[in-house]
Amino acid sequence: MIEVNKNNFEEEVLKADGLVMVDFWSPSCEPCKELMPSVHQLAEKYKGQAKFCSLDTAGNRRLSISQKVLGLPTIAFYRDGDKIAEITGEVAIEDVEAKLNELK
Amino acid sequence: MSDIYDIVIVGGGPGGMSAGIYGSRSRLKTVILQKGRLGGQAATTEELENYPGFGRGTTGPELMQAMADHAESFGTEIVRDEVVDLSLNGDVKLLTTKSGQVYKAKTVILALGAEPRSLNIRGENKFRGKGVSYCATCDADFFEELDVIVVGNGDAAVEEAMYLTKFAETVTIIVIHDEGILDCNQASAEKAMANPKIKWVWSSVLQEVKGDGLVESVVIKNIKTGELTEMQINGVFFFVGTVPKTELLKGQVDLDEQGYVITNEQMETSVAGVYAVGDCRVKYLRQVVTAASDGAIAAVAADKYLAEEEDFKVRVLNVKEPVWVAFWAPQVEASINAIADLEQWVAKTGTNVKLVKIDTYRNQRLVERYAVDEIPSALLFHKGELISKLSGSFSPEDLDNQMNLAGF
Incomplete structure (x- = not known):
C-alpha cells in the first residue's frame, strides 16, 4: 500500500487514473488498527486491479477534512480523482471487499 | 465427529x-x-x-x-x-x-x-463520519480547537465528554433533564461539572444536524418552552444508550x-x-x-x-436393551419408595432391562424435555425412542403391562 499524506495525496489519488482505495486511519483509532491487517491483505489480493493507499489522519487533519472525512475508520474509493464511494462507521472488511468488487 | x-x-x-x-x-x-x-x-x-x-x-x-x-x-x-x-x-x-x-x-x-443507539434525528445518518460520531477515541483528534456537542448524560456520555475536552475547544452536553440532573454516576458528574471546557444545555434535545458535506450546525429544542436554537458546531457525539x-x-x-x-x-x-x-x-x-x-x-x-x-446418551439412548428411566426427587418421599420398588422389579426381571434414575432436582432439563409433570414418573425407552410413560404411582403389574404392550 502507498502511504499518502498532504504532500503526495494530489499526485497519488486526485490525479491518478482508474480506481484508488484510500484507508483513512489514525494511531488513536482502535477499530482502524484492528481493520488494518485485513485491508493490507485485501490490497495484496487485488493487486493490479486498483491502487491502494493508506492515510494517517494524524498530521493530515486538514487534508482529511478537505476530503470530507471527519470520522474513522473511513475507506474511500476514488475513480479518476473523483470520490465515488465511501464506507464509514462500523467498517467490516467483508463490506469493503464487496464494494471493491462492485467498483473494479 | x-x-x-x-x-x-x-x-x-x-x-x-x-x-x-x-x-x-x-x-x-x-x-x-x-x-x-x-x-x-x-x-x-x-x-x-x-x-x-x-x-x-x-x-x-x-x-x-x-x-x-x-x-x-x-x-x-x-x-x-x-x-x-x-x-x-x-x-x-x-x-x-x-x-x-x-x-x-x-x-x-x-x-x-x-x-x-441511533436517535434517527434529521441529518444524523447523513453526517455519519462527517462530524456525527459514536466513538470518541476514534474521532476526537479531528476536533482539536473545534467545538463539539455530546448528546446524552449517562456514564458513557459524561465520561467520553471529558475525554473529548483533551482535544476540542468546547464540549457542550445536551441534557434532557432539568438543570443539575444527570443519569451518570456521581463521581463522573462531579468531575464533569468542575471541567471548565464543558458547557451544559439543560432540558433540551437535539432536533436536527445541518451542514454542507460536513456538520456545520445543530438545532436544539428546549422541551419545556419548545424554543428552537441553532448552534454553530463542528462535531456531534451521540451516547444515548x-x-x-x-x-x-x-x-x-x-x-x-x-x-x-x-x-x-x-x-x-x-x-x-x-x-x-x-x-x-x-x-x-x-x-x-x-x-x-x-x-x-x-x-x-x-x-x-x-x-x-x-x-x-450412553446410559439411555444408545442402549440396545429397553431402559426404564425413573424420575425422582429426594424431597418427595413417595418417589423414593417407588424407586426402591422399581429397583426390585428390575432385579427380578433380569438383565435384559435396564434402570436409570434421574434426580429431577438436579436435572430439570430432562424433566422439561420429556414433559414429566408428576414425581415419581417412569419412562420406558428403547433404542433411543420413548415408548411409554407412567406418571404418579405405579405397581409392578403396571410395569409388566407396559413391557408386554411394547412387545418385550
Whole structure:
C-alpha cells in the first residue's frame, strides 16, 4: 500500500487514473488498527486491479477534512480523482471487499 | 465427529472471551466467531478503570487484547468471520458464516453485544463520519480547537465528554433533564461539572444536524418552552444508550420487547444448549466485568449440559436393551419408595432391562424435555425412542403391562 499524506495525496489519488482505495486511519483509532491487517491483505489480493493507499489522519487533519472525512475508520474509493464511494462507521472488511468488487 | 465443536461462541467481546477461557480450560473444543474487530464495545473505550485488578491507566483495547491472548493460550480458536444464519434446535447446532463455512456445535454461546443507539434525528445518518460520531477515541483528534456537542448524560456520555475536552475547544452536553440532573454516576458528574471546557444545555434535545458535506450546525429544542436554537458546531457525539445486536435471533430464541435475549441465572436461553451472555441479554448492569461473569457461567453451564447429554446418551439412548428411566426427587418421599420398588422389579426381571434414575432436582432439563409433570414418573425407552410413560404411582403389574404392550 502507498502511504499518502498532504504532500503526495494530489499526485497519488486526485490525479491518478482508474480506481484508488484510500484507508483513512489514525494511531488513536482502535477499530482502524484492528481493520488494518485485513485491508493490507485485501490490497495484496487485488493487486493490479486498483491502487491502494493508506492515510494517517494524524498530521493530515486538514487534508482529511478537505476530503470530507471527519470520522474513522473511513475507506474511500476514488475513480479518476473523483470520490465515488465511501464506507464509514462500523467498517467490516467483508463490506469493503464487496464494494471493491462492485467498483473494479 | 471431530469437526463438531463443544462450544461455538458468537462474538469476541468480554463475554465471549471469558466463555472461551473457561470452555477451553475445561478442555472443551471451543471457537469464537467474530465479525471484524475483536473486543466488542470495550475495545473502543479509551479509559477503562473499573475492571477489578486493572486500575487507572488501563485502556479498553489493552484489556481486550489480554483477554484474547488468555483465551488463545488455553486453546480457544478465534476465527474472523460473520455468522449470517443459525439453526439452533436439535442436538447439533449449525452456524453458517458469510464466507460460507458451516460450523457444527453441541452448544452455542451468543455473545452478540450491543451497539450505540441511533436517535434517527434529521441529518444524523447523513453526517455519519462527517462530524456525527459514536466513538470518541476514534474521532476526537479531528476536533482539536473545534467545538463539539455530546448528546446524552449517562456514564458513557459524561465520561467520553471529558475525554473529548483533551482535544476540542468546547464540549457542550445536551441534557434532557432539568438543570443539575444527570443519569451518570456521581463521581463522573462531579468531575464533569468542575471541567471548565464543558458547557451544559439543560432540558433540551437535539432536533436536527445541518451542514454542507460536513456538520456545520445543530438545532436544539428546549422541551419545556419548545424554543428552537441553532448552534454553530463542528462535531456531534451521540451516547444515548445501546441496542442489542440480536436481529439474527428473531424467531429463534425468546427476546424481550427491546430485543434483548431472555436467560435464566445459568445464562440458558429458551433453546436447550444455547446460552446468551453480556450486553445482548436482559440484565441489570452492562459492564465488562458483568459480561466476563456471564461468560464464565455460560461456559460452566454448557460443560455440565454436555456431560449430562453424553451421560443420557450412553446410559439411555444408545442402549440396545429397553431402559426404564425413573424420575425422582429426594424431597418427595413417595418417589423414593417407588424407586426402591422399581429397583426390585428390575432385579427380578433380569438383565435384559435396564434402570436409570434421574434426580429431577438436579436435572430439570430432562424433566422439561420429556414433559414429566408428576414425581415419581417412569419412562420406558428403547433404542433411543420413548415408548411409554407412567406418571404418579405405579405397581409392578403396571410395569409388566407396559413391557408386554411394547412387545418385550
